[in-house]
Amino acid sequence: MRFLSGLVLAVVLGTGTGFADTVPTDKMQMQLSFAPLVKKTAPAVVNVYAKTIQRVQGAGGPFDDPFFQQFFGRGQPRERVGNSLGSGVIVDKSGIIVTNNHVITGATDIRVALADKREFPAKLLLADEKTDLAVLRIDVGDEKLPILPFGNSDSLEVGDLVLAIGNPFGVGQTVTNGIVSALARTDVGASNYQSFIQTDAAINPGNSGGALVNMKGELVGINSMIYSRSGGSVGLGFSIPANLVSTVVQSAESGKKIVRPWMGGTFQVVNQDIADALGLDRPEGVLINNLDQLSPLREAGLQQGDVIMAMDGKSLENPQELNYLLGISHIGDSKLMEYRRGTTTKQVQIKLIAAPESVERQETSITGKNPLSGAVVVNLSPAVADELGMDTSAKGVVISGLQNGPARQFFIKGDIILEMNGAAIDTVDTLQRVVAQPSRGWVIGLLRGGQKVYFRLG
Incomplete structure (x- = not known):
């Protein structure tokens, strides 16, 4: 039924007769099919197999039962081989393939199977957790592989027909069709640059990393996730826009790490209460909570309490949309920002910069008889925080x-050390002086996941 609806719509729009009830009137219209489009695009969609080594507690067998563990302990950790399956898209004839980062996370071996069943080992060029994208390369010699060219995902409109191509549940390459259900969906995934394309084309486990294709045969998105209580498709699929994918691929091909533009501030959604307080007609824009002293926004004259309405003419509804637009931009670009202060709307050009390294890192491995022994610590700056995926306003x-040592038992990467034995920790130098002092016990305060945590050791 869904396919028939698509055909009727195509007939109506193609003949210019307007929106009216109609049925196919001849054999040619009855034979309308996506087959030519599938033949053109499907060969560029591949299967991605990732092997991981997982450490699990216990020796296996009946002694893993909690009853026996009461008497014999949990046993030694053992290794178990895990396998994950996803999809990928060839975007360059030289063998460049893009997939989801979550498909290959922790992989010790990655293989790619082409549409013609041939398999090749794949080299990981770039893994970007922030966008949930990974870029691979396979070596096929002088052979020119089929590719999917990038389309302009910003030109998509709700209602556009799309195809989803991938390998759901490992059953083999599968094509589904649907429409673009919504654009710029945020707060639906783990990506820092959330502006997902929503589609009702059936997407299932195994489709991750596959292609979302428009009617021109262009790649407009990488299928990434679904909303489902059962684990199967319920018509709520989400794809990473091709414009963001393209910037990640460009970084991978250049061999450079991804450095994204930095605004140097914290922002929040404008809700109805804030809109009323600011005199806005409706909730819109992104409210500036605070700005770093080195922020390019501050340098251009913006301040706390201003509302950013648009960037280069593209209206903003939340901070995730601002992050997305920054994610598809480059350091050194100049962007026109429209913002509102009170009842006045202003425009200003902003030159995009990288997060600055405002303090020396002083990267140090802690040693000695203290609970932090084995931890690698650095002074926080906007650049360091950005690299670690943290709030770039974080200090300390x-x-x-974490290397070998007792620190592995108590701490995790990203912990901010606030104090030790009553001494405030503001720099690596201060921390080194504190841990060098003998102590029978340690009272430690830290910031973990935005929450302050205090505990005593020894």
Whole structure:
């Protein structure tokens, strides 16, 4: 029934007769099909197999039962091989493939199976957790692979016909059709740059990393996730826009790490109460909560309490949309910002910059007889915080890594150390002086996931 609806719509729009009830009137109209489009695009969609090594507690068998563990303990950790299956899209004839980062996270071996069943080992060029994208390369010699060219995802409109191509549940390459159900969906995934395309084309587990294709045969999105209580498709699928995918692929091909523009502030959604207080006709725009001293917005004259209404003519409804527009931009670009202060609307050009390294990192591995031994710590700056996926306004000393030592038992990457034994920790130098002092016990305060945590060790 869904396919028939699509055909009727195509007939109506193609003949210019307007929106009216109609049925196919001849054999040619009855034979309308997506088959030519599928033949053109499907060969560029591949299967991605990722092997991981997982450490699990216990030796296996009956002694993993909690009853026996009461008497014999939990046993030694053992390794177990895990496998994940996803899809990918060839975007360059040289063998460049894009997929979801969650498909290959922790993989020790990645293989790609082409539409013609041939398999190749894949090299990971770039894994970007912030966008949930990964870029792979396979070596096929001088062979020119089929590709899907990038389309302009910003030109999509709600109601546009699309195809989803991937390998759901491992059953083999599958094509489904639907429409663009919504655009700029936010707060539906783990990405920092949320502006998903929503579609009702059936997307299921295994489709992750597959293609969302428009009627021109262009890649307009990478299928990433679904909303489902059963685990199967219920018509709520979400794709990462191709314009964002393209910027990640460009970074991978250049061999450079991704450095995204930095606004240097914290922002929030304008709800009805805020809109009323600011005299806005409706809730819209992004409210500036505060700005770093080095923020390009501050330098251009914006201040706390201003509402950013649009960037380069594209209206903003929430901070995620602002992050998305920054995610598809480049350092050095100049952007026109429209903002409102009181009852006045203003415009100003902003030059995009990278997050600055405002303080020296002083990366240090802590040693000695203290609970932080084995932790790698650095001074926080906007640049360090951005690299670690943290709030770029965070200050102090952060754990950037964990090596062998007692710190692995008590701390995690991203912990901000606030104080030790009553001493405020503001720099790596201060922390080193504190841990060098002998102590029978340690009272430690830290910031973990935005929450203050205090505990005593020893």
